[in-house]
Amino acid sequence: MSAYESDFETIIGLEVHVQLNTKTKIFCSCATSFGDEPNKNVCPTCLGLPGALPVLNKEAVKKAISFGTAVNATINQNSIFARKNYFYPDLPKAYQISQYEIPIVGRGNLEIEIDGRKKTIGITRAHLEEDAGKNIHEDTVSKVDLNRACTPLLEIVSEPDMRDSTEAIAYLKKLHSIVRFLKISDANMQEGSFRCDANVSIRPKGDSRFYTRVEIKNLNSFKFIQKAIEYEVSRQIEAWQDGKYTSQVVQETRLFDITQAITRSMRSKEEAADYRYFPEPDLLPVFIDEKLMNEATNIPEMPDEKLMRYTQTLGLKENDAKVLVSEVELAEFFECMLESGINPKQAQIWLTNELLGRLKGENTLKTCGIDSQNLSILVARVTSGVISGKSAKEILDVLVEQKGGDVDRLIETMGLLQVNDDNALLSAIDSVISANSDKVAEYKAGKDKLFGFFVGQVMKHSKGANPTRVNELLKEKLQ
Numbered sequence: 001m002s003a004y005e006s007d008f009e010t011i012i013g014l015e016v017h018v019q020l021n022t023k024t025k026i027f028c029s030c031a032t033s034f035g036d037e038p039n040k041n042v043c044p045t046c047l048g049l050p051g052a053l054p055v056l057n058k059e060a061v062k063k064a065i066s067f068g069t070a071v072n073a074t075i076n077q078n079s080i081f082a083r084k085n086y087f088y089p090d091l092p093k094a095y096q097i098s099q100y101e102i103p104i105v106g107r108g109n110l111e112i113e114i115d116g117r118k119k120t121i122g123i124t125r126a127h128l129e130e131d132a133g134k135n136i137h138e139d140t141v142s143k144v145d146l147n148r149a150c151t152p153l154l155e156i157v158s159e160p161d162m163r164d165s166t167e168a169i170a171y172l173k174k175l176h177s178i179v180r181f182l183k184i185s186d187a188n189m190q191e192g193s194f195r196c197d198a199n200v201s202i203r204p205k206g207d208s209r210f211y212t213r214v215e216i217k218n219l220n221s222f223k224f225i226q227k228a229i230e231y232e233v234s235r236q237i238e239a240w241q242d243g244k245y246t247s248q249v250v251q252e253t254r255l256f257d258i259t260q261a262i263t264r265s266m267r268s269k270e271e272a273a274d275y276r277y278f279p280e281p282d283l284l285p286v287f288i289d290e291k292l293m294n295e296a297t298n299i300p301e302m303p304d305e306k307l308m309r310y311t312q313t314l315g316l317k318e319n320d321a322k323v324l325v326s327e328v329e330l331a332e333f334f335e336c337m338l339e340s341g342i343n344p345k346q347a348q349i350w351l352t353n354e355l356l357g358r359l360k361g362e363n364t365l366k367t368c369g370i371d372s373q374n375l376s377i378l379v380a381r382v383t384s385g386v387i388s389g390k391s392a393k394e395i396l397d398v399l400v401e402q403k404g405g406d407v408d409r410l411i412e413t414m415g416l417l418q419v420n421d422d423n424a425l426l427s428a429i430d431s432v433i434s435a436n437s438d439k440v441a442e443y444k445a446g447k448d449k450l451f452g453f454f455v456g457q458v459m460k461h462s463k464g465a466n467p468t469r470v471n472e473l474l475k476e477k478l479q
């Protein structure tokens with residue numbers, strides 16, 4: 001039987017590990033800072049020394065609840081920690097403290113949008129756990145760095161609701177954005193604080209069964225996730241077409257080989273039973289009291305709500321508003337400009353079209369040295385007619401070039417102040433009119449096109465004149 005790719009449906013479920021940005025680790029008071037000298041931030045608890053006891057970090061609990069709130073999830077007022085037993089050199093206790101039976105966050109969902117089509121993706125659960133350390137392999141030796149051991153993770157498990165890599169990426173981007181707007185993690189993918197395991201399977205279209213799923217582990221860039229899923233789907237379909245599905249597609253964990261863009265078998269996939277989960281005897285069940293629940297569920301405005309407010313209340317176009325809510329820093333920059341009294345449309349244009357349009361490569365909104373106050377002053381000077389829009393763009397070029405600066409001083413030193421003094425403009429107009437009496441006569445006889453000539457002449461005579469005002473005054477004079 002031959003089958004085409006289009007005869008199959010892809011089933012994708014994702015597990016995302018988010019490193020929560022608490023100051024200290026989840027079960028001890030060691031620092032969570034990234035990039036420190038190896039094994040600097042360790043203590044008996046995170047080293048797994050006998051007799052050391054874990055103490056739960058309340059901040060981690062709070063951040064998990066906030067996440068649950070943002071994805072409309074059930075928050076379990078009572079949850080328990082469990083031991084997940086396995087041996088690995090970067091896990092000194094030989095078990096990981098995680099949550100199994102009752103996670104802190106239960107069922108929730110989030111909405112993704114692809115080319116205008118909306119789809120709800122179910123979230124099965126989100127639970128708290130500790131991270132492992134890091135093995136470092138060098139030539140003939142392997143070393144272990146336990147700085148990361150015991151840092152707090154929130155593992156977010158989705159339902160198998162995604163049907164292709166595009167939906168998977170849309171879901172991940174949405175999740176990434178929610179985490180960033182909540183400020184519960186820096187979600188830096190390169191540093192591993194937002195990483196994803198993808199469960200991928202296929203089935204013939206119309207079939208409602210689930211077939212063998214393969215887990216691709218530790219994906220840490222949207223691009224790689226997309227490529228890994230796409231490779232894995234075609235590998236499984238090919239095996240089906242070749243009649244080798246049962247022998248080649250087995251339940252296993254695979255790794256994505258970045259250089260060859262293929263997935264490779266790493267190990268057979270463990271089932272829950274392999275981990276011999278049991279309730280963690282060193283920690284009490286977690287109970288969330290009313291005070292903590294109130295604090296943690298009081299979350300900031302999420303990107304979807306902002307999008308709605310920007311379009312419906314502020315009157316921005318949807319595509320423009322989408323750019324503003326694509327990054328938390330951008331939305332905050334925009335809102336600071338509004339607080340300075342800048343009109344929303346002007347703030348949006350100057351921020352996304354003009355400023356972002358000038359930022360390239362390493363030069364980002366965060367590093368460009370221009371803050372919302374700088375840009376607000378610049379826009380305010382245009383709106384009040386102190387400088388022209390054209391001059392403001394020149395000033396912005398300089399601000400970007402020299403990484404910030406004083407807008408008003410630049411207006412002065414660059415000689416861009418517009419002449420708004422009507423008397424000065426009127427005398428310039430008078431001299432232009434008296435020097436061009438023939439053209440004035442032609443204009444008055446109906447040659448309207450000459451108006452532009454007069455504007456040009458006046459602008460030449462009064463450098464820095466506000467063209468709008470010149471137009472107005474000229475019209476009056478020539479009538």
Ligand SMILES: [Zn+2]
Pocket residue numbers: 025028029030041042043044045046047150
């Ligand atoms: Zn520690």
